[in-house]
Amino acid sequence: MRRPPKETADSARLISRRALVVGAAQAGVLGALGLRMRSMQVEQADQFRLLADENRINIRLIPPARGLIFDRNGVKLAENEQNYRVVMVREDAGDPEVILARLAELMPLSDEDAARAMEEMMRRSPFVPVTIADRLSWEDIARVTINGPALPGVIAEVGLSRHYPLGADMAHVVGYVGPVSDYDLSRIDDQDPLLQIPKFQIGKTGVENKMERTLRGSAGTKRIEVNALGRVMRELDRQEGVPGGDLQLTIDARLQSYAEARLEGESAGAVVIDLESGDLRTVASAPGFNPNLFVRGISVTDWTDLNENKYRPLAAKAVQGAYPPGSTFKMVTALAALEAGVLDPEESIYCRGYTEVSGTRFHCWKGSGHGNVVFHDSLKFSCDCYYYEVGQRVGIDQIAAMARKLGIGVKHDLPLSAVTEGLAPDKAWKQQVRGEDWRIGDTVNASIGQGYVLASPLQLAIMAGRIATGRNLTPRIVRAIDGVEEPSGAGESLGLNENILRRVRQSMDATCNNQRGTAYGSRIAVSEMRMAAKTGTSQVRRITAEERARGVTSNANLPWERRDHALFVCFAPVDDPKFAVAIVVEHGGGGSTAAGPIARDIMLQALYDGPPPLDAYPANVRGRIAEQQQRIQERVPPGGTASDRA
Secondary structure, eight states, rough: OOHHHHHHHHHHHHHHHHHHHHHHHHHHHHHHHHHHHIIHHHHHIHHHHHHHHHHHHEEEEEEEOOOOEEOOSSOOEEEEEEEEEEOOOOOHHHSSHHHHHHHTSSSSSHHHHHHHHHHHHEEEEETSSSSEEEOOOOHHHHHHHHHHOTTTEEEEEEEEEEOOOTTTGHHHHHOOOOOOOOHHHHOOOOOOOGGGSSSSSEEOOOOHTTOOOOOOOOOOOEEEETTTTTHHHHEEEOOOOOOOOOOEOOOHHHHHHHHHHHHTTTTTEEEEEEETTTEEEEEESSSOTTTTHHOOOHHHHHHHHHOOOOTTTOOOOHHHOOOGGGGHHHHHHHHHHHTTTTOOOTEEESSSSEEEEEEEEOOOSTTTTOEOHHHHHHHHOOHHHHHHHHHHHHHHHHHHHHHHHTTTTOOOOOOTTOOOOOOOOHHHHHHHHHOOOHHHHHHHHHHTOTTTTTBOOHHHHHHHHHHOOOOOOOOOOOETTTEEOOOOOOOOOOOOOOHHHHHHHHHHHHHSTTTTTGGGGGSSSSGGGGGGEEEEEOOOOOOOHHHHOOOOGGGSSSSSGGGOOEEEEEEESSOOOOEEEEOOOOOOOOOOEEEEEHHHHHHHHHHHSSSSOOGGGGGGGGHHHHHHHHHHHSSSSSSSSOOOOO
């Protein structure tokens, strides 16, 4: 049946409208697609070209050369040596376990090392190169390189590894580097991408650790082209990093080696400070250890041996050891009292062998007493009772203030590990730390460097240096960075009365050069090199009344760990001080017998800048000294290069 013309016309108009709408929609879609294609092909062409390039171009970090460390005379203390190594990139390797098995056939690679490398790769991002083995021979690296096509993801590299030419002699000063660990990453706030490279070496202790940022430098980059299998085709470009800064220390390597050799067999710390500049010429701790053992990761056996040694070779005793300073502290008490005006240097104080305070007897080291003692003789005889009385007069707060003025109870700012603050206790300290009131007996003990007082060999050397010069001598161990000298530590005046300081120096002079002085056996025989000194012996155990009644047990008859510490501080020459020396021999017994001779020998080595003439020693020890010098010089050549001792 034919449709009416009107209906036909309406239907035609409806179809035309629909066709127009559909056509417009199609045109819109095609237009949008065209615009998008234009944007991608023209406006975003560079971005997509880069994305395509990144599928075949890798960017890798280039570790910078670590800065070198020298002594004051240019002797290398830490250097970089060439190191052949093999690394693997997991995302390029396909099946890493298969590749590791192939590598084991070409070079030394144990099952344990392979498992460790596999674990490391799985923990890291797939594009991070992981060191599989290092310190390989040229033959090993050549075999790996020749078989390169069968080892996707494997790269043979020539890198640098740290080495310490002087071994144990500088271990506690320079420290050592080791592979960066998760613990290192957790405790340092450093976003340097170098730290993400497995087995990248960073400073762990000593100057290596404290000057890490200066020594590390900045990473470089290289762009390499790889094929579809991940094999490196060519290096497209390279941007070298910035090498680490070189450090020159104030340490004299030859004197340091001598001190380490002279301390052999002891558990001890010794410090030599230059009184003109504050430069630390020697910071020796014995026994030492070989820092090269730590560079690649120390073995369990070596670590156990070091940790179980009762002499604690890993401890930097010269700066982190805190000991009761004993009688070496008496100069502090004397200066506090003289400056406060509570002590007349000509006043006589009677010593009968003990002082009774609040019903408690505090004994002098000389049981029969010293009789009447004036200040000049108080240090020479090292009379304890004299200082018991002086300490009570001046009080602990002024003693503590003087101690801090002289460098005790102060953490000195040095780039060394675990520098101790020591302790110069006062009333406020005891109340705050122990919740107890200060007692008069505490003052009596502190006046002779016992009780709560603690000091390191470094602090005692600074104390001796400040007494010798009257200046606020500040220790310095970094002399220059990349040739730019660091500020001197000479310091300004302490503000102490020069006449009082002179009296203290004269009493220390008598201590060493008067026949009745406790340090007379450790004197220097050449008059122009004459030394001022103070001995010290600090107790590590309590002597009971019963033991005193039957006779105090001598150190020789006690177990090593219960013997007294031996201490000695000195400066020389008396008339024009050049150096100050402090030494602590752990459980060495008496300061005059155990520590004094060592301090004297180190002082002479510093004054003469090498082996001194025999006539610088007292006549009665020259034969022994000649043998000793020959033995030590065989280990410490004149050039300052010691053998790599374990």
